[in-house]
Amino acid sequence: MKIVAIETIVPGEQSPLPSLVLVRVHTDSGLVGCGETYYTPHAVSTYIHEFLAPLVMGMDATAPEALWDTAYRAAAKFGGKGLELRALSAVDLAAWDLVAQAAGMPLYNVLGGPVSPSVPTYNTCAGPTYGRGWRPGYGDASDAGRYDDLTGFLDRPAELAQELIDEGFAGMKIWPFDQIAKERGGTVITAADLARGLEPFRLIREAVGRRIDVMAEGHGFWSLGAAQAIAHGLEQYEPAWIEDLILADSPEALAELKRSTTIPVLASEYLMTRFEYAPMIRSGAVDHVMIDPTWCGGITEARRIIALADAARLPVTFHDCTGPFTLLAGIHLALSSTNASYQEVVRGYLRVVYPEFLDDPIELVDGRLLPPTRPGIGGALRSDVVDRPGVEQRWSRLS
Secondary structure (H helix, E strand, C coil): CEEEEEEEEECCCCCCCCCEEEEEEEECCCCEEEEEEECCHHHHHHHHHHHHHHHHCCCECCCHHHHHHHHHHHHHCCCCCCHHHHHHHHHHHHHHHHHHHHHCCEHHHHCCCCCCCCEEEEEECCCCCCCCCCCCCCCCCCCCCCCCHHHHHHHCHHHHHHHHHHHCCCEEEECCCHHHHHHHCCCCCCHHHHHHHHHHHHHHHHHHCCCCEEEEECCCCCCHHHHHHHHHHHHHHCCCEEECCCCCCCHHHHHHHHHCCCCCEEECCCCCHHHHHHHHHHCCCCCEEEECCCCCCHHHHHHHHHHHHHHCCCCEEECCCCCHHHHHHHHHHHHCCCCEEEEEECHHHHHHHHHHCECCCCCEECCEECCCCCCECCCCECCCHHHCCCCEEEEEECC
């Protein structure tokens, strides 16, 4: 089954996910595989058509390992490990979708699963408009409606925690220190600002006790010293983990943060390929490993990272704040991995945004994601997406 065309779709500024780029890989059998990645969508689309598509068109669509190796080696020779890896991730997802479609089974079966009947989730407390524009760590505070969880964790954290417990979520992730970093810079934190950032954690614990995990997100805004102060303040509230209080670009600094706190340290969807994850794991800098399958190098590379973590007896969890195929990929990886702990969801995306893109709903029942049942990745792009205002559609075809 050969790749005969690659299509990219950028939803446009009017879309709820304007930074998404959707990819469809077309084959001579008529099967179409779907993937995606996030951030700088026009640049990613251009790279796919100028560099990646000419490399892989004509290759066997059901041989993602060969496709990955060809594309990675060609890009790495020019130092390409950012945008290039995100583009490869999107095409890799589509290839695995095709593998599973051709096999006539859900992707998790092809990957060796399932190892559990469903996947536990935590809610990242953003909202349906979080992806409008790229503002790292802040989102859009004008989120409106029932799923306005960004202002929810700032203005009514105890009420939000109880609401999420009632829905069955096992955890909630919040980032009240981000605004402080924006206002003051992330080099130092005062006692007053520390108390302000800790307040939502205090209110949640006073209201619901330990009935829900609370994760502390930092989006990489802080220096090591400030991060250590924040972690020390958080210890009394026993968060499930601290995530990216500092950027995960220094194994030594992250290991020092880990040594200074009793809270488990998680890193990080910002990392790409096993070559960046391996030093973090080898140095003992992390307790949990977070993977984004549409940033790290796709399902092909995510499986290698999962194995690295498993060899160190570390749990993995899967990132989702970006798009529906990212979430679907994470579900399949979680279902087929014995060391998977959580799949992240943004409930506002899951219930409001993703149905605008997917032709099949992703099922969340009592805070757990159910296995997709159709062959492939579990969904395809809705046919009307390409006809919406502002959409940019590009093609590369095998000549």
